[in-house]
Amino acid sequence: MEPFTVNIPEAVITDLKNRLQNARWPGEPENSGWNYGTNETYLKKLVHYWINDYDWRMHEQQLNQHPQYITLIDGILIHFQYVRGKGPNPKPLILTHGWPDSYYRFHKIIPLLTEGEQSFDLVIPSLPGFGFSDKTAVSSERVADLWKKLMTEVLGYEKFCAAGGDIGMGVVKALTSKYPEVLEAVHLTDVGYPTGQEDPATMSEAEQEFAQFVQRWWYSEGAYAMVQSTKPQSLAYGLNDSPIGLAGWIISFTNAGAPPEMIETAFGGKDELLTNIMIYWVTQTIGSSARMYKEDAAALWSGAQVHQKSNVPAGVLVFPREAQFPKEWAERFVNVTSFKKMNEGGHFAALELPHIFADELRSFFYSVT
DSSP: OEEOOOOOOHHHHHHHHHHHHTOOOOOOOTTOTTTTSSOHHHHHHHHHHHHHTOOHHHHHHHHTSSOEEEEEETTEEEEEEEEOOOSSSOEEEEEEOOSSOOGGGGGGGHHHHHSSSSOEEEEEEOOTTSTTSOSOOOOHHHHHHHHHHIIIIISOOSSEEEEEOTHHHHHHHHHHHHOGGGEEEEEESOOOOOOSOSOGGGSOHHHHHHHHHHHHHHHHHTHHHHHHHHOHHHHHHHHHHOHHHHHHHHHTTTSTTSOGGGTTGGGTOHHHHHHHHHHHHHHTOHHHHHHHHHHHHHHHHHTOOOOOOOSOEEEEEEOTTSOOOOHHHHTTTSEEEEEEEOSSOOTTHHHHSHHHHHHHHHHHHHHHO
């Protein structure tokens, strides 16, 4: 473990502003709204704010307010925040983000989970290929191997808790399958989606309705996953070269079921949205992060990615702007000991509703371990 500090050269920030100011805008169909993807009128206003009002150095200082480190595991450099709980016997908890977010997803809940009698030692890594970790894309199962070594060998915990959603969900599921002996409990905000390989005869009516919903969603909203699972390199050239292209691609998928007017609220705010985009930009990891989709797709279709259900206690939260899967679908993959449907919130609940999300994590982990 070596201490790490985010310190982006000023030349990178100057170059960014020059690119933003000299952008070539593509134009959009009249009255198209968000039906064709990220709305150009909205994006122009956001870019104006980005150039004139957004303060990277202030947010960089915020990123550095909690201890963070880098460590080499199996030849891959892993960046992670490590914040010790202040309670009498804090529980070790590793939080795993997804795409198109970053370890920044959890910054609002750090003080909420490290204070008080029921606190946690928080470990918040950047996935390989994301943020300040190495630009090496690996499958979710491979990440689980790295996380197990990070928690047990690098940090010295015999057992720990794990939570995640999106890609983080796949990592947590792989942990429960491969390393149940080191896990006290896990927490998920989704559990995966039907792939077409399931036998409908084994699915309940609610599960079949969920599968039909996912199929419709895939055809209307799943373009990003298809591209990143098949041709991520072709996409990477444009997104790595154009900050507006990068922002347009990420923003197209950050509302996660919210109406367009909630695009910023769903991600915690305008500055949070831009800080997350900045992490991709200054580290040049949009290409490697997208490649993880291809790694996971290859593992899935080759049969290498097989998550056997274990007895590790699992809590599941379903937010209303997420795909509404039934409890029996979750029970196919994990040992569900708590299943709750929430009244508000979406994909990035740790940013949108930090107090509610933190309370749910604390309540679950301290009730089962």
